[in-house]
Amino acid sequence: MPRRTRTLVPSLVAALVAAATSLTAAAGSGVKLDDLPAYTPSAPVEGTIRSYGFGLGGVYEKWQAAFAKHHPKVRFDNTLPTSDAAFPALVTRVTDLGPNGGEPAITETLSFFETRNYHASFVVVATGSFDVKSRSNGPVVFVHKDNPLAQLTIEQLDGIFGAERNGGMRGFEWTPSLARGAEGNIRTWGQLGLKGEWADKPIQTYGHAPSGTTRFFQLHVLGNTEKWNPNYKGYVETGSKMIAPEDAGQKLGIQHMLRHELVDDRYGIAWTIMSQAQGIDGIKPVALAPRGGGKAVAPSLASFRDRSYPLARNIYIYFDRAPGAALEPRFKEFLRFVLSRDGQQLVSDGDYLPLTAAMLREQLARLE
Template structure:
């Protein structure tokens, strides 16, 4: 059972997801072929840390006449390969970018089809980790809603992106900006203190945060300070020794020493840092806030879990190629999701999410 607790300072109901409540692959239906298929399936994009190969091997035990032609340099090659017609499936560790969505639509006249095939990791480094929000350990705040996060990290905007279309419905005015801790209900010394914001520089994780939190806009709190993955090639050579531009520096040397700071990052970049604490998050204004954990990421109750995708080109109203449909049915079956679990890079899908994705194959 999940545990619930009401934080004394804020009165917010917080859900702590227990291990017993974690999603498993058992409720998923076992794979049963609907028809025998043969031929070659072309994959172009990302190998998903070995998960794609495991799916291929498992699928071939049911369909030995299927062969795979794989070109797996990077996620950045996935949708471009669909656009140019050199692949059947495009495995990708993240969401489609604006240019990817737009270029596909301009070529074919309809959107690219996305199938969610796994969840991003909680604490396995570099595996499409979902963002986690942290504050200084002395901060009495226990939870936030995504709307409040928008107020803290974002700024007024006239609209936001939905796919490649700019929509005014995603806009908001300056009255919804949250710039002091008192606006979040904190009192005493905290009430008038400005909120100092920290987070990632441009990246796939940042695009996800903008999509889920900022209405897919790109206007940030003017005091937002950006950092990149510690130890990565994204840090300029002159700064690699001190790593001042890295996320671990942000957490250890900035947030841990800033009582009035708040930062979002991924769990591996915050691992082992003392002086900070994670914040529970809720989807809306009135719902329970969920503590980030492997279990809440696995059952997707935490609102900032990322998805792993296989993209494909499917014209609306047309049937999916039988061999592609059978392969994706296998991926979304008990056996396919057990392969995700055994690999350990990503997290398997809950039964309800897998079922919704299977419906997209019909």
């Protein structure tokens, strides 16, 4: 059931401040934030900030509570049921800020553009977790433990999991430069340089069924298309609400696939998230190199945090800002707080990963 709209009043703000300051650091607690700038108010602001969308597991309201210590005349009107609510609220002008745990769907970006004739603005406010469940984990690629493969490029991932296409989506525009032919398909292990018994063996692909994580994979690997390898088998996160009641044994869950298919399939390859693969023996992760060239990087807490791993996920706040227009001062000031050491400490305490100093500077520049 969607969360009811809430307005944060001073007593609730005080309670949230106490919760934020007493929160015991968990998985993100080892991250040092000394290189990030502390928050310094630029000017007093007041008024109401409406937010509709994703609550970041409680982090969003902790940001607000901490911000209110600096700006007590600001009030918050929250409706935070899910990321899927952010863009409809922006399109219909019932929110000021749209926190979103992932990239919008084509229909969402198109709807906004059709009502405004310009694109929605955004800042990235956090990085998804490496392995903490339900914290926007980035995709990780796994193979059988006996597979000698150690690394792949994003282009090779496209060749393995994707299929030929006459274009690709950039935003909502079908773009011919994102096309690729059948010669880019990779269907045997020999095409990846494996020798001996592996050379002529067909590659069986596994991964997620439609979801926000799948949309991310399609965007960053498959040219934002639906062009999958014809043998692709899709599954959903074990233990999630996406498991159908008739699937009592969760055989269409990711963990069942990893334990009972990939573990028994020497010639298989799967992409999933680390929180679903924890504790499963017989498989190993593969290092990935970014599109266009670069060093292959193994998935880890450190490589997600420093963004060297090419499939780390973004957490966004979207907003409506006409080209050339100044951002409303109270919105800008709140986002400045989020993009400070203070705001990023709450990100880390909430089991997401804080932004790097370089990325933080890039996001702050978006507010100007």
